[in-house]
Amino acid sequence: MAQNSLFTHRRAVLATMHQKEKAIAPILEAELGVQVVVPADFNTDAFGTFTREIKRPGNQIETARLKAEKALELTRETLAIASEGSFLPHPEMPFISSNREIVILVDKKHDIEIIGEEFSTETNYDHMVVENVEQAFKFAQKIGFPEHGLIVMFSEYPQDSTQIIKGIVTEEKLTEAVNFVLKNSPTGKAHLETDMRAMYNPTRMKNIAKATQDLVRKINSICPNCSTPGFQVSKRIPGLPCAICHMPTSLTVAVVYQCQKCGFSQQKAISNQGEYADPAYCMYCNP
Ligand SMILES: [Zn+2]
Numbered sequence: 001m002a003q004n005s006l007f008t009h010r011r012a013v014l015a016t017m018h019q020k021e022k023a024i025a026p027i028l029e030a031e032l033g034v035q036v037v038v039p040a041d042f043n044t045d046a047f048g049t050f051t052r053e054i055k056r057p058g059n060q061i062e063t064a065r066l067k068a069e070k071a072l073e074l075t076r077e078t079l080a081i082a083s084e085g086s087f088l089p090h091p092e093m094p095f096i097s098s099n100r101e102i103v104i105l106v107d108k109k110h111d112i113e114i115i116g117e118e119f120s121t122e123t124n125y126d127h128m129v130v131e132n133v134e135q136a137f138k139f140a141q142k143i144g145f146p147e148h149g150l151i152v153m154f155s156e157y158p159q160d161s162t163q164i165i166k167g168i169v170t171e172e173k174l175t176e177a178v179n180f181v182l183k184n185s186p187t188g189k190a191h192l193e194t195d196m197r198a199m200y201n202p203t204r205m206k207n208i209a210k211a212t213q214d215l216v217r218k219i220n221s222i223c224p225n226c227s228t229p230g231f232q233v234s235k236r237i238p239g240l241p242c243a244i245c246h247m248p249t250s251l252t253v254a255v256v257y258q259c260q261k262c263g264f265s266q267q268k269a270i271s272n273q274g275e276y277a278d279p280a281y282c283m284y285c286n287p
């Protein structure tokens with residue numbers, strides 16, 4: 001159980017309609033002592049869909065925050081949890097897909113917002129244009145079907161929801177959907193993609209759980225000045241000296257923790273690396 005009691009015995013509304021409670025609730029209930037509740041008929045699709053027929057209203061954090069606010073408004077509770085995922089080519093390795101998951105906690109009673117995060121290359125995020133059912137099944141095998149769901153669409157940018165068949169998890173349904181799209185789409189081709197909604201994607205569910213654990217770590221980091229949870233890294237300071245020439249490198253030498261409530265900050269040296277940087281990171285020794 002957490003050492004802080006701000007959240008103990010409170011109800012936390014989880015803004016989801018894709019069964020994210022399976023990943024999030026067990027962790028938060030055990031670690032924070034909250035009771036996680038999911039509002040009935042909460043339509044998170046209004047805040048954007050992975051299949052692009054509904055645009056996201058803001059960036060990832062803004063969208064998660066909007067969902068949490070909406071859940072609070074609907075239920076008149078004071079504590080909410082929401083999550084939002086994004087899937088992109090890896091920033092340094094464009095041929096590898098990556099998944100960034102965030103889980104936000106919004107507490108109106110204490111005026112606190114804390115965000116847990118997970119960045120992972122563990123994802124089946126992928127798409128493919130197929131011309132027949134055999135190609136579709138080959139793709140399905142690659143992305144971990146049927147444990148992971150599939151989506152079949154008329155094209156990459158469907159005009160409306162009638163051109164999208166989501167949540168496919170059986171071979172019969174896949175055959176039927178692909179044949180339907182091949183016959184009815186103007187190009188005679190079908191656009192397949194992985195269903196990234198949490199309940200159709202166990203790999204994503206794991207990343208959501210990891211982001212939740214990160215949230216708990218940040219909640220359990222307490223400000224030494226005012227005891228507010230969420231005392232977390234706000235800045236990284238580069239300049240770890242090179243082992244040969246002692247010139248500062250781009251590697252982090254220290255981090256600054258800051259409290260969002262009272263503004264108290266504390267600089268801490270990075271402890272898990274040596275005193276000096278590998279000369280490979282030095283712009284003088286290794287140009
Ligand atoms: Zn503080």
Ligand SMILES: [Zn+2]
Nearest residue numbers: 242245282285
């Ligand atoms: Zn050097």
